[in-house]
Amino acid sequence: MDRRSFIQKTATGTAGMVAAFHVSAFSRNTKIKIGLIGCGWYGMVITTAALKAGGAEVVAVCDVDSEHLQKSAGEIENSQGNRPKEFKDYRDLLELKNLDAVMIGTPPQWHALQFIAACKKGLDIYCEKPLAYDVEEGKAMMKAAKEAGNIVQIGFQRRQSAAFKKAKQLIEDGTTGKIHQIGAQIHYNPAPGDTAVQEPPQSLDWDAWCGPAPKLPYRPSIGHKAWRLEKEYGNGHLVDWGIHHIDIIRTIMSFDVPESFQTNGSLDILHGKITTPDTLNSTMHFAGCPVIWQHRLWGSGDLNPQFNNGVFFYGEKATLFASDNKLVLMPAGKNQQQQEMNIPSPDMQQNHVAEFIRAVQERNSKVLSCKIEDAWKSTTTVQLAMASYYTESDVKWDAAAQTVRGNSAAEKLLARPYRQGYKRPEV
Numbered sequence: 001m002d003r004r005s006f007i008q009k010t011a012t013g014t015a016g017m018v019a020a021f022h023v024s025a026f027s028r029n030t031k032i033k034i035g036l037i038g039c040g041w042y043g044m045v046i047t048t049a050a051l052k053a054g055g056a057e058v059v060a061v062c063d064v065d066s067e068h069l070q071k072s073a074g075e076i077e078n079s080q081g082n083r084p085k086e087f088k089d090y091r092d093l094l095e096l097k098n099l100d101a102v103m104i105g106t107p108p109q110w111h112a113l114q115f116i117a118a119c120k121k122g123l124d125i126y127c128e129k130p131l132a133y134d135v136e137e138g139k140a141m142m143k144a145a146k147e148a149g150n151i152v153q154i155g156f157q158r159r160q161s162a163a164f165k166k167a168k169q170l171i172e173d174g175t176t177g178k179i180h181q182i183g184a185q186i187h188y189n190p191a192p193g194d195t196a197v198q199e200p201p202q203s204l205d206w207d208a209w210c211g212p213a214p215k216l217p218y219r220p221s222i223g224h225k226a227w228r229l230e231k232e233y234g235n236g237h238l239v240d241w242g243i244h245h246i247d248i249i250r251t252i253m254s255f256d257v258p259e260s261f262q263t264n265g266s267l268d269i270l271h272g273k274i275t276t277p278d279t280l281n282s283t284m285h286f287a288g289c290p291v292i293w294q295h296r297l298w299g300s301g302d303l304n305p306q307f308n309n310g311v312f313f314y315g316e317k318a319t320l321f322a323s324d325n326k327l328v329l330m331p332a333g334k335n336q337q338q339q340e341m342n343i344p345s346p347d348m349q350q351n352h353v354a355e356f357i358r359a360v361q362e363r364n365s366k367v368l369s370c371k372i373e374d375a376w377k378s379t380t381t382v383q384l385a386m387a388s389y390y391t392e393s394d395v396k397w398d399a400a401a402q403t404v405r406g407n408s409a410a411e412k413l414l415a416r417p418y419r420q421g422y423k424r425p426e427v
Contacts, residue, residue, distance in 0.1 A: 031057040032360050035102045035123075037090045037114055039063040039072035041225050042128060043105025046155065047072075049353035050103065050126075051079050056357055060096055062087040065224070067203040088205065090114050094121050101151075101360055104128060107233050109213035112137035116425050119144035124151040126356045130243055131372065131379040133213070133235070136415035138376040139402070140425035145372050151359045153368050154375035156247045157352035158324065163343040167313070167322040168252040175329070176315030179253065179289060183312040184245040186237070187296040190229060192273040194220040212422035221273065229274040229297075236276030237295050239382045245311050246284075247370075247378035248322075249291055252313075257377050258284040258291070261395040263388035269298040282385040293385065324348070387413045 032055060036047045039061050050056045058076045061084045063069040069086050077083040087093040094102070094117055101124035104114050112132050118125050125145075131154055132138040145152050158164060170176060200206040200218040207215060209223075214232050216222060221230075228234035228241075238246075249255065265280035278297040283290055310323035321328040329339040352369065359367050384404070388395040391409040398404070404411045418424045 031055055032124075032357060033057055033059045033098050033100045035060040035062065035093045035096065035099050036072070036084075037062045037093065037102055037104050038106035038110070038128075039068040040065075040105065043103070044072055044075065045349060046103050046105055046126060046128070046353055047076065048079070049347075049350045050357060051076070052350060053354035053357045055361055057082075058084045059098060060085040060087060060093045062090045062093045064088060064205040064208040065201070065203050067201070068224075088208075091117065094118060094123070099123055101125065107209075107227050108133045108235070108239075109233055110211045112141055112425055113212065113422070115141050116144040119148040119150060122148060122150065124356075124360045126153050126155070126353065128155040129247075129375065129379070130235075130239055130382070131375045134414060134416050135380050135383055136427055137425065138379055139427045142372050142376055143427060144425070151356070151363070151365055151368070152372045153352070153356040153359065154370045154372060155352065156244065156370040156375060156378065157348040158244045158248055159251055159369040160345065160348040160351040160355075161248075161324050162345045163325050163327055163341075164248050164252065164322055166341070166343055167311075167320060167327055170320060170327070170329070171252060171313060171315070175318065176313060176320050177317030177332075179313050179315045181314040182249055182253070182289060182291045183294070183314070184242065184249060184291065184310070185294045185307075186241055186245070186309045187299075188309075189299075190237075190270075190274070190297055192221045192229065192270065193226050195273055196220075210419070212418040212424075213416075214419060229270075229276050231275040234276075235383075235386060236280075237297060238280060238282065238293060238385060242293055242295060243378060243382045246291070246293070246381050247375075249311060250286075250374075250378055250381070253286070253289065255286040255289075257380050257397055257399060258286045258384070259397055259399075260285045261385050261388040261397075263385050264392075265389055277389060280389065282388065284381060284385055383413075384410075 034050060034056050036043055036058055047058060057080060061069060061072050073084055073086050102118045104111060104127040108130050111127060115125060115127055132141055171179060197217040197219055206218050216232060229236060234240050261284050263282035265277035267277050270278040280295050282293045307321055310321055313320040317332055319330040325344050327341040355367055355369060359365055384395050384397060387410040393407055395407055395410045396405045
């Protein structure tokens with residue numbers, strides 16, 4: 001019996017039995033056979049990182065765009081010496097008998113179905129953030145992973161940042177004093193691209209790309225790489241990029257999901273170009289500490305570039321600004337000298353993927369920085385913040401019941417209806 005068959009057969013058994021088998025059956029000297037689902041920009045970023053980490057071989061790639069498929073297969077062949085098999089349907093890729101793991105780099109509307117299908121095949125999974133498009137999908141993914149007993153890493157690579165790790169140390173050792181409020185922001189000018197409705201490229205199966213999400217008329221501004229600011233696919237800047245800062249805040253402060261949310265914003269400057277707010281303010285009430293997110297997708301990003309992208313921890317003794325590679329400590333009181341610390345991080349994405357490869361080799365999930373349960377909490381946080389924006393209402397989260405309290409409009413957004421021909425996974 002091969003490794004994959006054993007995982008499928010014993011997934012409902014004890015975790016200890018599965019772990020014991022993996023240690024003896026999967027040698028670290030054996031290359032992990034990986035399948036890539038989603039061969040666009042970031043799918044290739046994480047796949048390149050896997051090959052660079054060593055100990056992995058990409059045996060198959062899948063994409064609904066034949067140009068992406070051929071291009072990625074060629075790049076992988078140049079890197080590893082042999083060409084991976086090419087598939088247009090992820091279900092066909094998952095039927096390969098020699099697969100050990102998959103890397104999912106598709107847009108969020110596809111994550112749940114592809115992830116759960118891979119779990120049922122007994123595969124280890126690296127999946128890009130956000131975990132899922134909606135809250136209930138994420139729950140179904142956690143259930144599938146628990147039943148499979150597989151290795152799962154979610155793509156919150158900023159957990160590898162040396163600067164953010166140092167920020168956690170400074171807060172925990174009392175340098176800042178008690179943190180009473182946190183602010184996070186990213187301001188930038190996106191380039192939405194061509195917004196004219198037109199026929200999709202001949203290489204692209206647009207119906208398959210949309211998957212279980214609503215099938216909108218094709219426009220380059222919501223297609224490859226540009227989907228992030230489209231409500232039905234990426235769900236906006238907070239969910240796409242701000243989620244990294246929310247995840248880091250949760251990690252540093254050991255926060256759970258916030259208790260309540262008040263979000264307001266507008267779509268004015270980029271109206272007609274994107275469908276999510278170009279200006280947003282959201283207050284997320286974590287236990288004992290409000291976190292205030294803000295973004296602006298217009299105007300100058302250079303008014304205060306030092307603090308344009310990062311997190312402010314407001315403490316009794318000092319304010320600490322943290323970004324990927326830098327900290328600025330601003331002591332309270334007059335005439336205090338701020339301290340700037342440049343802390344270059346190693347390649348965060350490379351280290352995050354290498355961590356996954358190591359976990360698969362060693363059958364040891366303890367080495368992972370972002371397990372699925374934690375990824376669900378960060379993803380749920382930004383999804384609930386956006387639910388507050390869409391419903392123009394306060395949203396309260398019931399942690400025990402894992403649902404929204406007393407807000408039927410927001411509750412409906414926890415599980416988006418699937419398009420005809422697709423079935424939502426059950427929790």
